[in-house]
Amino acid sequence: xxxxxxxxxxxxxxxxxxxxxxxxxxxxxxxxxxxxxxxxxxxxxxxxxxxxxxxxxxxxxxxxxxxxxxxxxxxxxxxxxxxxxxxxxxxxxxxxxxxxxxxxxxxxxxxxxxxxxxxxxxxxxxxxxxxxxxxxxxxxxxxxxxxxxxxxxxxxxxxxxxxxxxxxxxxxxxxxxxxxxxxxxxxxxxxxxxxxxxxxxxxxxxxxxxxxxxxxxxxxxxxxxxxxxxxxxxxxxxxxxxxxxxxxxxxxxxxxxxxxxxxxxxxxxxxxxxxxxxxx
Amino acid sequence: xxxxxxxxxxxxxxxxxxxxxxxxxxxxxxxxxxxxxxxxxxxxxxxxxxxxxxxxxxxxxxxxxxxxxxxxxxxxxxxxxxxxxxxxxxxxxxxxxxxxxxxxxxxxxxxxxxxxxxxxxxxxxxxxxxxxxxxxxxxxxxxxxxxxxxxxxxxxxxxxxxxxxxxxxxxxxxxxxxxxxxxxxxxxxxxxxxxxxxxxxxxxxxxxxxxxxxxxxxxxxxxxxxxxxxxxxxxxxxxxxxxxxxxxxxxxxxxxxxxxxxxxxxxxxxxxxxxxxxxxxxxxxxxxxxxxxxxxxxxxxxxxxxxxxxxxxxxxxxxxxxxxxxxxxxxxxxxxxxxxxxxxxxxxxxxxxxxxxxxxxxxxxxxxxxxxxxxxxxxxxxxxxxxxxxxxxxxxxxxxxxxxxxxxxxxxxxxxxxxxxxxxxxxxxxxxxxxxxxxxxxxxxxxxxxxxxxxxxxxxxxxxxxxx
Ligand SMILES: Cc1cc2nc3c(=O)[nH]c(=O)nc-3n(C[C@H](O)[C@H](O)[C@H](O)COP(=O)(O)OP(=O)(O)OC[C@H]3O[C@@H](n4cnc5c(N)ncnc54)[C@H](O)[C@@H]3O)c2cc1C
Ligand SMILES: Cc1cc2nc3c(=O)[nH]c(=O)nc-3n(C[C@H](O)[C@H](O)[C@H](O)COP(=O)(O)OP(=O)(O)OC[C@H]3O[C@@H](n4cnc5c(N)ncnc54)[C@H](O)[C@@H]3O)c2cc1C
Ligand code: SF4
Ligand code: SF4
Ligand code: FES
Numbered sequence: 001x002x003x004x005x006x007x008x009x010x011x012x013x014x015x016x017x018x019x020x021x022x023x024x025x026x027x028x029x030x031x032x033x034x035x036x037x038x039x040x041x042x043x044x045x046x047x048x049x050x051x052x053x054x055x056x057x058x059x060x061x062x063x064x065x066x067x068x069x070x071x072x073x074x075x076x077x078x079x080x081x082x083x084x085x086x087x088x089x090x091x092x093x094x095x096x097x098x099x100x101x102x103x104x105x106x107x108x109x110x111x112x113x114x115x116x117x118x119x120x121x122x123x124x125x126x127x128x129x130x131x132x133x134x135x136x137x138x139x140x141x142x143x144x145x146x147x148x149x150x151x152x153x154x155x156x157x158x159x160x161x162x163x164x165x166x167x168x169x170x171x172x173x174x175x176x177x178x179x180x181x182x183x184x185x186x187x188x189x190x191x192x193x194x195x196x197x198x199x200x201x202x203x204x205x206x207x208x209x210x211x212x213x214x215x216x217x218x219x220x221x222x223x224x225x226x227x228x229x230x231x232x233x234x235x236x237x238x239x240x241x242x243x244x245x246x247x248x249x250x251x252x253x254x255x256x257x258x259x260x261x262x263x264x265x266x267x268x269x270x271x272x273x274x275x276x277x278x279x280x
Numbered sequence: 281x282x283x284x285x286x287x288x289x290x291x292x293x294x295x296x297x298x299x300x301x302x303x304x305x306x307x308x309x310x311x312x313x314x315x316x317x318x319x320x321x322x323x324x325x326x327x328x329x330x331x332x333x334x335x336x337x338x339x340x341x342x343x344x345x346x347x348x349x350x351x352x353x354x355x356x357x358x359x360x361x362x363x364x365x366x367x368x369x370x371x372x373x374x375x376x377x378x379x380x381x382x383x384x385x386x387x388x389x390x391x392x393x394x395x396x397x398x399x400x401x402x403x404x405x406x407x408x409x410x411x412x413x414x415x416x417x418x419x420x421x422x423x424x425x426x427x428x429x430x431x432x433x434x435x436x437x438x439x440x441x442x443x444x445x446x447x448x449x450x451x452x453x454x455x456x457x458x459x460x461x462x463x464x465x466x467x468x469x470x471x472x473x474x475x476x477x478x479x480x481x482x483x484x485x486x487x488x489x490x491x492x493x494x495x496x497x498x499x500x501x502x503x504x505x506x507x508x509x510x511x512x513x514x515x516x517x518x519x520x521x522x523x524x525x526x527x528x529x530x531x532x533x534x535x536x537x538x539x540x541x542x543x544x545x546x547x548x549x550x551x552x553x554x555x556x557x558x559x560x561x562x563x564x565x566x567x568x569x570x571x572x573x574x575x576x577x578x579x580x581x582x583x584x585x586x587x588x589x590x591x592x593x594x595x596x597x598x599x600x601x602x603x604x605x606x607x608x609x610x611x612x613x614x615x616x617x618x619x620x621x622x623x624x625x626x627x628x629x630x631x632x633x634x635x636x637x638x639x640x641x642x643x644x645x646x647x648x649x650x651x652x653x654x655x656x657x658x659x660x661x662x663x664x665x666x667x668x669x670x671x672x673x674x675x676x677x678x679x680x681x682x683x684x685x686x687x688x689x690x691x692x693x694x695x696x697x698x699x700x701x702x703x704x705x706x707x708x709x710x711x712x713x714x715x716x717x718x719x720x721x722x723x724x725x726x727x728x729x730x731x732x733x734x735x736x737x738x739x740x741x742x743x744x745x746x747x748x
Contacts, residue, residue, distance in 0.1 A: 043561040068561050084459040086496040222686050224544035225526040257637030261537035265563030272558045
């Protein structure tokens with residue numbers, strides 16, 4: 001079973017887990033994800049491969065603590081093991097030469113954006129990154145992302161760091177200022193609402209906009225259909241057809257609704273988990 | 281000369297004790313309870329010990345039925361189990377889930393006049409007896425021959441190949457995508473029909489024989505078949521990945537919350553143990569008024585699962601008539617006894633939801649039967665103007681399955697048919713040298729014993745191939 005090498009809190013409720021998984025690390029590419037289970041009673045949850053080191057045989061995952069599964073994972077310490085990890089899953093990002101690419105990261109979306117930005121840079125693109133968070137305290141990997149960007153913009157909702165406001169504002173300005181049409185592609189990864197609004201922002205400019213969907217999953221191999229999403233006139237499975245899709249074609253209302261399917265159960269699960277934990 | 285006095289034949293089969301349907305419909309514990317040794321001997325005694333046993337011809341793996349029944353009569357239950365295992369490595373499973381009424385039992389000569397011998401129940405009995413009394417003995421194994429075989433998928437097809445080749449001295453590794461082995465036996469067929477403990481015991485037996493298991497490994501993603509053959513030193517690969525593609529109907533509202541494919545619903549419940557939520561973390565929508573679309577075994581399993589998850593009503597919605605229901609009679613009866621309602625000649629046309637995006641209603645049309653179609657069954661035709669609504673807050677689509685392309689797309693050289701299933705030649709050989717395939721990924725959804733039969737044939741052929 002895959003052993004945790006390191007589990008550190010990057011900022012409140014965002015954890016960086018380095019895990020030993022040599023076979024997966026050897027195959028991982030930007031855009032891939034893995035499915036993990038914290039323990040035997042656990043849920044199978046998808047997490048993006050945020051970084052990988054084939055020589056050390058490790059993967060880096062970045063985890064936002066939102067419910068039972070992510071809380072359980074955040075509690076695992078170095079030397080402990082995950083019950084299960086499988087991958088790499090999904091299609092890797094299409095890394096091509098677009099000229100300029102704009103990489104928009106919202107919240108924990110910085111984790112999946114980083115390896116793609118790095119690969120885009122290595123492929124000879126001019127990389128402009130926009131990193132956004134609710135407040136300065138929730139920003140992480142700023143230096144890492146800045147290091148692979150030619151231009152780096154940071155926004156916070158409360159103005160505690162960088163520009164005050166949402167990531168869509170600098171994105172719109174970049175598009176408006178781009179008279180030569182240098183921007184060939186926009187990547188937006190973060191909460192679904194943010195991705196939706198980024199796609200709306202780029203739509204009038206008709207610039208290809210890729211998003212990475214974080215639907216609820218089960219197997220991760222195309223066997224259950226739980227991760228289905230309407231894209232254009234097709235129903236696709238996020239795990240095998242994605243997780244990256246053309247943001248202009250995604251049915252965002254559908255994505256948002258399907259993410260709420262288990263709201264009541266998630267609450268119940270978390271309450272029970274907290275109670276069991278407190279009772280020791 | 282004195283004619284030996286013949287005992288009159290018991291015309292009906294010895295009944296098998298069952299949980300009372302009223303409580304059974306609420307419990308995930310196994311419904312049928314199995315024979316006692318006395319009941320088993322009584323039932324086995326009904327067998328006429330035919331010289332040309334028709335029953336054997338009906339069994340896809342040719343279990344020596346009169347042979348094992350004779351041993352049961354003599355009270356040698358463990359020996360009977362070992363005799364079955366010569367041709368069928370998973371008797372505790374087949375005894376429970378084989379459609380015997382279409383296979384061994386339909387052919388039994390007694391069935392011409394009376395009820396056939398209850399071969400399945402007896403097969404189950406001897407295997408349970410052997411396991412529960414710790415009488416399982418590991419068979420003789422050939423010495424290691426230094427050759428490696430990879431098996432992709434740990435369903436009945438893959439497990440059979442692994443079991444047979446390990447005995448012949450091969451080093452066999454089974455690659456499985458899920459965190460638990462067993463395939464549909466583990467994630468599809470519910471606990472109340474096939475306790476998972478039994479599947480685990482069968483897999484454990486294979487591991488004790490020396491088969492290796494590599495779980496959480498998606499072949500085609502984590503590792504490819506070409507890598508297994510060219511880099512990892514496997515001399516042959518068997519593909520038994522099952523069908524594993526859910527089929528949706530393409531109806532409006534199908535993506536609402538509370539609309540599941542049967543494979544998602546059953547996997548969440550069986551494999552992830554959502555029926556034990558919140559002790560287990562995986563959630564499942566618990567409907568009060570559940571609609572299951574379809575009429576096969578998968579529909580029956582889904583309906584009976586929903587019933588056990590405290591639904592007030594569970595309705596099977598099927599577009600043909602009762603006569604065409606493809607599920608086993610036994611499953612239909614069980615579902616009915618437990619309180620599942622059957623709504624025949626009905627087809628959904630749309631689903632409607634509430635503000636939260638959860639399904640609340642299903643628009644349906646009444647159907648009537650027309651001329652027989654290609655499958656020989658009468659074609660359902662919508663009755664004009666017959667639209668009506670069913671209130672429902674959980675819909676399970678059990679309308680078939682397809683071939684999952686994940687592995688086949690990533691494996692150049694495999695020939696596929698027009699529906700994406702793998703083409704095979706004699707003994708399960710595929711178009712790709714060194715690669716065999718069998719089970720549902722070749723035939724489409726079939727049965728456990730057919731998948732095992734395909735595995736057996738492929739294992740023999742792999743042995744021939746690697747021995748020359
Ligand atoms: C391809 C893919 C890659 C992902 N990568 C990452 C990653 O790198 N880091 C990370 O932290 N998360 C990632 N996610 C999301 C992650 O899987 C979920 O946050 C996780 O399953 C939540 O589990 P939980 O039990 O902790 O919370 P739950 O109890 O399941 O949910 C708690 C809250 O989170 C919401 N929620 C539930 N599931 C999701 C979801 N899939 N996405 C967003 N919100 C959800 C619920 O509506 C609820 O409000 C990814 C998802 C996908 C599909
Ligand atoms: C709900 C349900 C009820 C059924 N009831 C009965 C019954 O009562 N009696 C009966 O005889 N038959 C029944 N069947 C049919 C029977 O279960 C199947 O025909 C049989 O299991 C097929 O066996 P298989 O070995 O081909 O594949 P499966 O049992 O489907 O196993 C395939 C395995 O391969 C794994 N896999 C898939 N892709 C990969 C990959 N790329 N890499 C690694 N592993 C992979 C899967 O996770 C799975 O574990 C039922 C089926 C279902 C769905
Ligand atoms: S394996 Fe199935 S078909 Fe064969 S004898 Fe046993 S129950 Fe009958
Ligand atoms: S056909 Fe029936 S009676 Fe004859 S050997 Fe088989 S089980 Fe016994
Ligand atoms: S998670 Fe099951 S099909 Fe995608």
